[in-house]
Amino acid sequence: MTAPKFLSLIFALLLCCFTPGYLFAQDGGEEKKQEEPTEETIAALKEATAGMTKALTSKSDTDIIYFAKQIVERLKGGDERGQDQAVDTMAKGLKVKSEDTRKVIVEQLGKTNHRAAKHLLAEAKKAKKEIGYLCDCIKAAGAVHDPKSWKEILSYLNHKDNVVISSSIVAVGFYAEEDTKLRQEIVKELLKRYASVASAYDKPNPSTTDKERYNFLFNPFESTLKQLTKKTDLQGANVWSDWFRKEGEDMKEW
Numbered sequence: 001m002t003a004p005k006f007l008s009l010i011f012a013l014l015l016c017c018f019t020p021g022y023l024f025a026q027d028g029g030e031e032k033k034q035e036e037p038t039e040e041t042i043a044a045l046k047e048a049t050a051g052m053t054k055a056l057t058s059k060s061d062t063d064i065i066y067f068a069k070q071i072v073e074r075l076k077g078g079d080e081r082g083q084d085q086a087v088d089t090m091a092k093g094l095k096v097k098s099e100d101t102r103k104v105i106v107e108q109l110g111k112t113n114h115r116a117a118k119h120l121l122a123e124a125k126k127a128k129k130e131i132g133y134l135c136d137c138i139k140a141a142g143a144v145h146d147p148k149s150w151k152e153i154l155s156y157l158n159h160k161d162n163v164v165i166s167s168s169i170v171a172v173g174f175y176a177e178e179d180t181k182l183r184q185e186i187v188k189e190l191l192k193r194y195a196s197v198a199s200a201y202d203k204p205n206p207s208t209t210d211k212e213r214y215n216f217l218f219n220p221f222e223s224t225l226k227q228l229t230k231k232t233d234l235q236g237a238n239v240w241s242d243w244f245r246k247e248g249e250d251m252k253e254w
Helices: 003-018 039-058 059-075 079-096 099-109 114-129 131-143 150-158 160-173 182-200 207-231 237-246
Strands: none
Touching: 039 059, 039 079, 039 131, 059 079, 059 099, 079 099, 079 114, 079 237, 099 114, 099 131, 114 131, 114 150, 131 160, 150 160, 150 182, 160 182, 182 207, 182 237
């Protein structure tokens, strides 16, 4: 290799090492650069929020849906105040008459951040007999995994409809990457309900309702517990409860 080519190679390697975006994690994998909001991205979010406000005023469902999606796309580029304002403005779309539009707003709010949880759970309370819409609200609230909202999400474990209970269980599965202590609290509540459902099923002559409930909720319970604990070798309410009591509850990290 000639000297000029050798020097060019050294320069290229040094450039890669010191250029932002070419950072590597300790395990050898590439670490994604955390982008900071810029004047342009902050302005873009403000523009989408203003568009949403106008769409709500004109009551145009098409525009409301369009700007809701624009807010989701631009949300991370905004500053904290701008993000809060954007989510609150989007949530006003939950007041429109169109059921289809409200469903889209719920879906889009589930792609935003923690602030959306209060709006989604307030909407869930209004849903009442609209079971499908209620479940959508619960799952979307779980998707933003607000640390302050999991208890309200799990309050639906006591709902009479198995579909709603299942949605509640699935929703807290989104908390899988939160701190271990928080996940332990969630798992503790899940296991109480799981034990109750399993106990009713294990009676000598369980009712049809109890059998249907257990069979319907078995997979959601198992799947969410595995997601939250990172344990894949356990199964059954009693097995989970024993593990949690003897080991899981006191572990510093899952």
